[in-house]
Amino acid sequence: MRTKLQDYFSIVFEPELLTEIEKFGTLVTLKKDDLLIDVGSKITQVPLLLNGAIKIVREDKNGDEIVLYFLERGDTCAISFVNCLNKSKSKVRGVAEKDSEAIYIPVKKLEEWMAKYKTWREFVIESYSSRLDEMIEAIDTLAFMKMDERLFKYLSDKVKIMRDTTLNTTHQQIAIDLNTSRVVVSRLLKQLENLGKIKLHRNKIEVLDF
DNA sequence: ACATTAAGTGATT
DNA sequence: AATCACTTAATGT
Numbered sequence: 001m002r003t004k005l006q007d008y009f010s011i012v013f014e015p016e017l018l019t020e021i022e023k024f025g026t027l028v029t030l031k032k033d034d035l036l037i038d039v040g041s042k043i044t045q046v047p048l049l050l051n052g053a054i055k056i057v058r059e060d061k062n063g064d065e066i067v068l069y070f071l072e073r074g075d076t077c078a079i080s081f082v083n084c085l086n087k088s089k090s091k092v093r094g095v096a097e098k099d100s101e102a103i104y105i106p107v108k109k110l111e112e113w114m115a116k117y118k119t120w121r122e123f124v125i126e127s128y129s130s131r132l133d134e135m136i137e138a139i140d141t142l143a144f145m146k147m148d149e150r151l152f153k154y155l156s157d158k159v160k161i162m163r164d165t166t167l168n169t170t171h172q173q174i175a176i177d178l179n180t181s182r183v184v185v186s187r188l189l190k191q192l193e194n195l196g197k198i199k200l201h202r203n204k205i206e207v208l209d210f
Numbered sequence: 211a212c213a214t215t216a217a218g219t220g221a222t223t
Numbered sequence: 224a225a226t227c228a229c230t231t232a233a234t235g236t
Binding site: 184 | 224225232
């Protein structure tokens with residue numbers, strides 16, 4: 001765990017804090033599609049993502065979903081941390097987008113560290129701010145971009161997050177993530193293929209240009 | 211060989 | 224851009 005921690009966090013955190021993380025955190029291995037947090041659940045631990053990717057999804061009462069953003073290595077959901085302090089319930093769902101590793105840290109400790117470590121405070125503020133940026137980007141995408149642009153953005157975002165130009169997903173899954181219908185996704189993907197930007201296979205999309 | 215699931219398509223709103 | 228109503232293609236049993 002120490003080595004894994006050091007890989008990503010030794011530059012950000014001071015040694016004493018790393019030691020504390022090691023002491024109080026639990027290393028968790030997440031498999032693809034594992035649920036981290038669900039809508040309405042309250043959070044008692046906050047994950048520090050070592051590697052992999054987490055998809056953050058908003059869901060309404062009708063079960064309609066929309067992907068807000070992805071978390072990557074070194075990220076944490078500071079939103080969920082602040083949520084903990086408020087004792088409010090999660091408004092989003094977090095699902096592992098691929099096999100990932102994270103360290104779970106009890107909220108109690110996070111609070112202590114806020115007072116104790118400057119680097120931790122900075123990390124949390126920085127994280128909160130970048131989550132907000134991503135949220136605004138998501139709003140822009142939703143409000144101003146047409147479906148074809150949104151789809152292409154989704155694909156290139158996903159390529160970056162997965163660090164792989166071959167995406168193993170179905171048209172149906174994309175439709176759910178973008179909150180549209182499968183037929184629309186299929187047609188737009190076909191257009192992108194004709195433009196030479198992607199190559200389509202069953203359960204698989206090769207992104208050539210992103 | 212048959213059933214199931216993913217993807218493609220024309221027509222309509 | 225959504226929905227319907229198929230068709231076709233790929234895969235699993």
